[in-house]
Every structure is written in C-alpha cells, then in structure tokens.
Amino acid sequence: ASITGQTGINPMEVFGIMVLLALKPFGASGISAFLVAGVVAVASGLAGDVLNDFKAGHLHGTDPKAQLVSEAVGGVIGSFVSVMVLFFLFRAYGVMGPGTEFIAPQASMVAAMVEGLPHTGAFFGGLAVGILLYVLKVPAMTLGIGVYLPMAISFTAALGGLLHWVVKKIKPELVPDGTVVASGLLGGEGVTGVLIAIIKVLTMG
Known part of the structure; x- marks a missing residue:
C-alpha cells in the first residue's frame, strides 16, 4: 500500500519474486512455485489497491461500508472482464514477451525468476543499496521501480x-x-x- 501510494504503481511481481526466492532453498520450482508466487502477488496487489482506494475515500468522506461493497462487486466483475480483455489481446497480437509488440517486462522477469535467480550478485548488490538508501531516507522504492521498468x-x-x-x-x-x-x-x-x-x-x- 505504501509503494502504491508513493508511486501510483502496484509492484505485485516484486512480492512474487520474493516468494520464489524464499521457496528456492526448499527445492520448489516450476509451475508449483509460480502458482504460490502468483497467489501472494495478487493478494499483495489487491491489498495495496484496496487500501489506496480506502485512503482516497477517506479524503472525500466516503462511507467505508459502501466502498467495501463496491470493492467486492468490482472484484467479481473484474475477474470476468479481465479474462475477456486478455482473450482479445492475445487473439489480436499473439504471444507477448521479449521481441514482440508487447514486451511485458514484469511477466518476463517473473518467468525468469521461476527458472532461478540469474544474477545473484546483482540482486544482493541492489538489496544492499536499497538498505543504504532507506537509512539515508532516500525513496529507494521509487528509484527501484524506475530502474525496473523499461526506458x-x-x-x-x-x-x-x-x-x-x-x-x-x-x-x-x-x-x-x-x-x-x-x-x-x-x-x-x-x-x-x-x-x-x-x-x-x-x-x-
């Protein structure tokens, strides 16, 4: 919720990657690890989005109960709408990923993580920089998302x-x-x- 509020971007995949890294020592890989990461990523994304909505509602004096009902109805309807949208996108443009019209950087990154962390040194180097920036009170999350997204x-x-x-x-x-x-x-x-x-x-x- 904090990252979403600061940047307007919901970094769901980041939490999925963290789960994949946590599961790696236990030998979990492939589809099973991806499903677990997907559940955690979606749950984290929904939490950030809903709390962001409640904050906006609070600023406008909206009834929290009405917001809760709206979020529930929107979640059910959105699950069907999103599937239909993806159906049309895939039918219109084919497979998405590197080298295609829709490079899907987040999806490509998570897919790579399912196969294992490709550059361990770079990851832990970034982790150290993130800790340092946090100590210096520099918005590391915003900087990280800027590096993470395409140019x-x-x-x-x-x-x-x-x-x-x-x-x-x-x-x-x-x-x-x-x-x-x-x-x-x-x-x-x-x-x-x-x-x-x-x-x-x-x-x-």
Whole structure:
C-alpha cells in the first residue's frame, strides 16, 4: 500500500519474486512455485489497491461500508472482464514477451525468476543499496521501480513528474486539474488499446 501510494504503481511481481526466492532453498520450482508466487502477488496487489482506494475515500468522506461493497462487486466483475480483455489481446497480437509488440517486462522477469535467480550478485548488490538508501531516507522504492521498468515508461514518467513540478512552481492552482487530466490520459489509453484489439479480432478474416 505504501509503494502504491508513493508511486501510483502496484509492484505485485516484486512480492512474487520474493516468494520464489524464499521457496528456492526448499527445492520448489516450476509451475508449483509460480502458482504460490502468483497467489501472494495478487493478494499483495489487491491489498495495496484496496487500501489506496480506502485512503482516497477517506479524503472525500466516503462511507467505508459502501466502498467495501463496491470493492467486492468490482472484484467479481473484474475477474470476468479481465479474462475477456486478455482473450482479445492475445487473439489480436499473439504471444507477448521479449521481441514482440508487447514486451511485458514484469511477466518476463517473473518467468525468469521461476527458472532461478540469474544474477545473484546483482540482486544482493541492489538489496544492499536499497538498505543504504532507506537509512539515508532516500525513496529507494521509487528509484527501484524506475530502474525496473523499461526506458520508455520510466522516461515518460520522469517527463510527467518534471511537468508537474514546473506547473506547481508557476501556477499551483492548476495542479488539481493536472491530476484529472493525468487520470484521463491513463484511462483513455487503456480503453483505446482494448477497443483496438476488439475491433482487430472482430474484423479478422
């Protein structure tokens, strides 16, 4: 929940990787380890997302009971909608991963972890740096996610942060409007991508 609140990104796969590393000494590998990691990752992701929603509701004075019901209904409906969206995406663009149109960096990283930690030294080096940054009160999570994501996403996020900083300095009263615009950009891109995939599948000969 803390990471999601600080960055707006829900790093579910990070927790899945931690589970894979914990299971490795016990000889767990392959599909069984992946399923355990998947359960933990999804549970962690939902916890972060729900707590983030409750925080937003608290700021707006929303009834927590109404939010709880909405979260439950949304979770059930979302499970069906997400499967249909993935179906159309796979039918429209085929397999996702390195070398394809959708590189799916997080999924590729988790898949590599299922086979074992490829660079142990680099991992523990990053762990040491993370501890040091935490002690120095530097936001290590934000930095780590920036390194973790592809350059196109990290660079674009950095541009958005720079634009936010400039607007806040020049016209701080426009910051709330910028948040609304940013939400529209995120939602618009997602909906447009899904619609394009659906149209592509429906027009296949």
